[in-house]
Amino acid sequence: MDRLTLGVAARLSRYLQVLTQAKKMGKDTISSQELSEYTHVNPTQIRRDLSGFGKFGKRGVGYNIDSLVAQIRKILRTSDQHNIALVGAGNLGLAIASSDIFADHGFRIVAILDVSPKKVGTKVGSLVVRHISELNKLVEDNDIVVGVLAVPPEASQELADQLVEAGVRIIFNYSGSLLTVAPDVTVHASSPAVDLLYALYFYLT
Amino acid sequence: MDRLTLGVAARLSRYLQVLTQAKKMGKDTISSQELSEYTHVNPTQIRRDLSGFGKFGKRGVGYNIDSLVAQIRKILRTSDQHNIALVGAGNLGLAIASSDIFADHGFRIVAILDVSPKKVGTKVGSLVVRHISELNKLVEDNDIVVGVLAVPPEASQELADQLVEAGVRIIFNYSGSLLTVAPDVTVHASSPAVDLLYALYFYLT
Numbered sequence: 001m002d003r004l005t006l007g008v009a010a011r012l013s014r015y016l017q018v019l020t021q022a023k024k025m026g027k028d029t030i031s032s033q034e035l036s037e038y039t040h041v042n043p044t045q046i047r048r049d050l051s052g053f054g055k056f057g058k059r060g061v062g063y064n065i066d067s068l069v070a071q072i073r074k075i076l077r078t079s080d081q082h083n084i085a086l087v088g089a090g091n092l093g094l095a096i097a098s099s100d101i102f103a104d105h106g107f108r109i110v111a112i113l114d115v116s117p118k119k120v121g122t123k124v125g126s127l128v129v130r131h132i133s134e135l136n137k138l139v140e141d142n143d144i145v146v147g148v149l150a151v152p153p154e155a156s157q158e159l160a161d162q163l164v165e166a167g168v169r170i171i172f173n174y175s176g177s178l179l180t181v182a183p184d185v186t187v188h189a190s191s192p193a194v195d196l197l198y199a200l201y202f203y204l205t
Numbered sequence: 206m207d208r209l210t211l212g213v214a215a216r217l218s219r220y221l222q223v224l225t226q227a228k229k230m231g232k233d234t235i236s237s238q239e240l241s242e243y244t245h246v247n248p249t250q251i252r253r254d255l256s257g258f259g260k261f262g263k264r265g266v267g268y269n270i271d272s273l274v275a276q277i278r279k280i281l282r283t284s285d286q287h288n289i290a291l292v293g294a295g296n297l298g299l300a301i302a303s304s305d306i307f308a309d310h311g312f313r314i315v316a317i318l319d320v321s322p323k324k325v326g327t328k329v330g331s332l333v334v335r336h337i338s339e340l341n342k343l344v345e346d347n348d349i350v351v352g353v354l355a356v357p358p359e360a361s362q363e364l365a366d367q368l369v370e371a372g373v374r375i376i377f378n379y380s381g382s383l384l385t386v387a388p389d390v391t392v393h394a395s396s397p398a399v400d401l402l403y404a405l406y407f408y409l410t
Binding site: 016 | 218245295351377
């Protein structure tokens with residue numbers, strides 16, 4: 001299959017999130033109109049995106065959620081489980097660790113690390129917070145491909161370097177700062193304020 | 206000016222976030238190539254997006270960050286300050302309250318609310334956590350237009366209803382659940398896992 005464009009991959013990911021939540025709420029089918037309301041993508045675009053991958057929808061009934069989820073997972077190649085190292089056991093780290101959102105999509109937090117003696121050794125769910133000096137061993141032992149940085153901006157570059165050194169190739173950066181990494185490493189910055197900026201644009205105009 | 210498309214508004218918001226961070230790191234100019242590395246938007250698209258709003262860039266020098274920030278803020282109409290009510294003083298709420306990311310873009314958290322007797326009355330930065338029963342008065346007194354929901358999924362719909370009842374017209378939903386609101390209310394769901402899904406797609410393919 002051809003490589004998806006960034007836009008298509010981003011929209012499919014958004015559909016997947018909504019479908020997962022709708023399923024949790026007890027729904028079995030969903031219409032393109034409903035998908036549109038939750039994702040802010042217009043219904044015509046949604047039907048076009050989904051029609052490319054075969055027939056999932058029936059007029060008047062909507063899409064079967066289970067089969068659509070399975071298809072999108074296959075297209076995005078996220079059917080497998082992926083292991084995450086979470087760096088930072090502060091408020092944000094704890095919020096991420098206790099959220100279902102990663103687990104819903106096949107990501108599993110298998111290690112939580114920090115530098116603070118107050119944090120190291122404490123329990124977060126079923127995991128014990130480990131010292132950052134154990135990073136290399138944890139990444140190797142647990143086949144970790146994704147690192148989540150939930151740390152203050154001033155600590156983020158050094159910790160990103162350590163993640164890359166340990167073998168992590170995708171960094172999910174919540175610190176707000178801009179990171180410099182090798183070309184074969186992907187950094188994704190999560191910026192809630194950015195979403196809010198454009199929501200506001202659409203509200204004010 | 207014509208209304209921007211969703212895609213353009215989203216990209217401009219991402220540029221704005223990167224420009225703000227670059228400025229904090231002491232940079233005065235930035236090239237379309239650098240903007241591309243941080244936003245994952247291709248340089249041709251970036252030049253096209255920015256060329257539509259006048260001449261900011263000089264070949265070989267890059268864009269002047271200050272003037273580009275001012276222009277994008279004007280285009281997105283976010284030059285003014287906007288007041289936020291944050292609902293939920295758990296780990297996620299505290300992480301949001303302590304982050305610079307909203308303040309960087311002209312959003313100010315002016316009220317933090319919770320239902321728990323353990324939280325109400327405690328201090329978060331310079332704010333005191335207030336009981337949710339004070340919501341209507343706080344929204345009115347502080348001219349609040351945006352509500353941020355940092356609460357568990359099972360509490361989110363009821364609290365969204367209360368925000369709307371109080372007069373809030375943009376809800377930023379971190380709870381992961383799907384909300385049903387009146388047509389004149391905008392809900393934006395923040396889903397870190399969704400970003401991660403498509404980052405992983407590009408990494409694996």
